[in-house]
Amino acid sequence: MKLSHFLVTTAVSMAIAMNAHADDRGKAYVSNQNGGVTVIDLNTLSATADIDVQGDGPRGIAVTDDGKLLVVATRENGSVSIIDTASQQVLNQVKVGQNPEFVRIKGKYAFVSYEPSAKGGPPPAPGSAEALAAAKADEEDEDKEPARIGIIDLKLGKKVREITGGPETEGIEFSKDGKQLIVTNEADNTVTVHSMKTGKLLKTIQTHEYGDRPRGIKVSPDGKTYLATLEYGNRFLVMDKKFKVIRTVDTGDTPYGIAYDRKGERIFVAANKAKTLQVFDAKSYEKIKDIPTGNRCWHFSFTPDDKEILLACGKSDAIFVIDTEKLEVTKQIENKKLPWGVVTYPKSMGSLDTAIK
Numbered sequence: 346m347k348l349s350h351f352l353v354t355t356a357v358s359m360a361i362a363m364n365a366h367a368d369d370r371g372k373a374y375v376s377n378q379n380g381g382v383t384v385i386d387l388n389t390l391s392a393t394a395d396i397d398v399q400g401d402g403p404r405g406i407a408v409t410d411d412g413k414l415l416v417v418a419t420r421e422n423g424s425v426s427i428i429d430t431a432s433q434q435v436l437n438q439v440k441v442g443q444n445p446e447f448v449r450i451k452g453k454y455a456f457v458s459y460e461p462s463a464k465g466g467p468p469p470a471p472g473s474a475e476a477l478a479a480a481k482a483d484e485e486d487e488d489k490e491p492a493r494i495g496i497i498d499l500k501l502g503k504k505v506r507e508i509t510g511g512p513e514t515e516g517i518e519f520s521k522d523g524k525q526l527i528v529t530n531e532a533d534n535t536v537t538v539h540s541m542k543t544g545k546l547l548k549t550i551q552t553h554e555y556g557d558r559p560r561g562i563k564v565s566p567d568g569k570t571y572l573a574t575l576e577y578g579n580r581f582l583v584m585d586k587k588f589k590v591i592r593t594v595d596t597g598d599t600p601y602g603i604a605y606d607r608k609g610e611r612i613f614v615a616a617n618k619a620k621t622l623q624v625f626d627a628k629s630y631e632k633i634k635d636i637p638t639g640n641r642c643w644h645f646s647f648t649p650d651d652k653e654i655l656l657a658c659g660k661s662d663a664i665f666v667i668d669t670e671k672l673e674v675t676k677q678i679e680n681k682k683l684p685w686g687v688v689t690y691p692k693s694m695g696s697l698d699t700a701i702k
Contacts, residue, residue: 371649373689376406380682396433398426404685405448412690416455418445437502441495449517455497458514461490508544511535515560521568529559536573555593560601566609574600594630597621602644602696615642634672638665644686646695657684
């Protein structure tokens with residue numbers, strides 16, 4: 346073969362490989378409470394593998410910025426599994442504490458909420474006799490441990506420190522400048538703001554007058570606004586960058602997962618019992634559309650190209666695929682393992698993660 350022909354052939358081959366890589370839409374990872382992690386090929390929108398996380402009750406899930414590691418909270422084991430995405434093998438299991446729930450990653454650290462005093466199961470409805478009895482018992486329980494956020498050094502593979510949250514700490518978010526950690530505490534109806542450096546409590550926002558059980562929490566792409574869903578208020582709370590409540594927005598029944606789109610123009614809310622993914626204008630807060638979905642849809646993620654949303658609907662045994670332009674469900678990916686959460690790599694906007702700028 347002549348050198349010139351060899352060079353042309355090599356250049357063509359490299360171009361084809363580069364184009365193939367450029368066209369790769371990436372992967373989604375779905376945590377399943379009755380299984381491990383399902384891997385979805387976003388090129389075909391089909392499940393291609395199941396990862397054994399070597400633990401029971403996977404819920405919270407996060408992916409590192411380089412896409413090399415998954416961190417999955419295994420609720421029944423009181424630990425997180427650190428998984429190599431290339432081999433799909435568990436590299437390490439790190440004990441965190443009882444009932445680990447929500448996972449977020451910042452740099453080389455994973456932040457994991459856990460609940461030492463949680464009894465498990467759904468809470469009683471606000472105002473019910475069961476709720477009043479539970480509240481009284483909590484007041485009388487002087488030994489009840491507060492929930493915490495365990496901080497895991499992913500390079501060392503161990504928990505290095507903790508931040509004390511409120512009872513039943515749920516969602517976790519970071520301020521845009523990375524200096525503050527914002528936490529929803531569903532049992533005492535608060536949103537708390539902590540110093541990332543020291544863990545010190547900086548501010549407490551009471552939500553009861555607006556609604557109970559704050560769960561989802563999300564900062565806007567410009568860092569100027571925070572949203573928190575109030576599951577037993579059927580609305581979400583809007584706070585400014587100083588965490589002053591500026592308004593509430595009504596939603597369908599029991600909202601949980603919440604996210605902005607990449608441009609910060611629209612807000613998406615998973616209203617669980619209303620069986621809809623709701624879309625709002627991020628400036629006017631007017632509702633744009635209700636997208637009918639399935640049962641117990643809690644968390645969702647955009648695809649990396651922003652063309653679709655993947656919504657985990659646990660009791661519908663499916664991941665719903667939603668076209669972000671048409672705002673319609675276009676497909677369901679079967680998943681009979683009670684899907685809980687979903688993240689992607691490359692990283693995307695969603696209720697559990699944020700796209701890398």
